[in-house]
Amino acid sequence: xxxxxxxxxxxxxxxxxxxxxxxxxxxxxxxxxAGRLAADNLAIDLLVAPAAPAAATxxxxxxxxxxxxxxxxxxxxxxxxxxxxxxxxDVAVSATEGGEPIATRSLLRPRGTPPVVSxx
Numbered sequence: 001x002x003x004x005x006x007x008x009x010x011x012x013x014x015x016x017x018x019x020x021x022x023x024x025x026x027x028x029x030x031x032x033x034a035g036r037l038a039a040d041n042l043a044i045d046l047l048v049a050p051a052a053p054a055a056a057t058x059x060x061x062x063x064x065x066x067x068x069x070x071x072x073x074x075x076x077x078x079x080x081x082x083x084x085x086x087x088x089x090d091v092a093v094s095a096t097e098g099g100e101p102i103a104t105r106s107l108l109r110p111r112g113t114p115p116v117v118s119x120x
Contacts, residue, residue, distance in 0.1 A: 031095065034064035035102030039093040042070055043105045051112035052087045060097075069097045077108060087111050 038061055046052065056073045070093045077086040086108050092101040 030064075032102060034066065035068060035093050035095065038063040038068040038070065039091050039103035039105045042072070042091050042093065043089075043107050046072065046089055046091070047107065047109055049112070052089060052109055066095070068102075069094050069099070083108075085110050 041063065042061065053072055053074055056071065058069070058071045060067050060069055062068070070091065073090045073092075075088040075090060077083040077088055087110075089107050089109065091105040091107070093103045094101050
């Protein structure tokens with residue numbers, strides 16, 4: 001009887017640890033998916049903007065009820081001679097300010113022209 005209780009308690013402890021591991025993994029997957037969604041949304045915003053940013057920019061956006069810190073860094077196109085009008089934009093999204101990126105994206109787009117602001 002004692003041996004059966006010992007085996008049953010070991011099985012119970014193993015199942016409890018497995019469930020805890022599974023819950024942590026699920027939370028990690030949810031954070032990663034939300035970070036990738038934030039990076040994708042930012043990449044789309046950059047593609048439809050009238051002009052590409054000329055300098056590195058940072059900001060905060062909210063996705064899935066939590067803040068995501070992003071940074072956009074303009075780089076030269078892979079071949080500036082063949083693609084002089086294109087700029088590469090590197091997007092990095094992290095869960096904490098200045099933290100390790102959860103998701104990154106790189107995209108090419110035309111430099112575009114910044115809108116002209118008329119002064120009266």
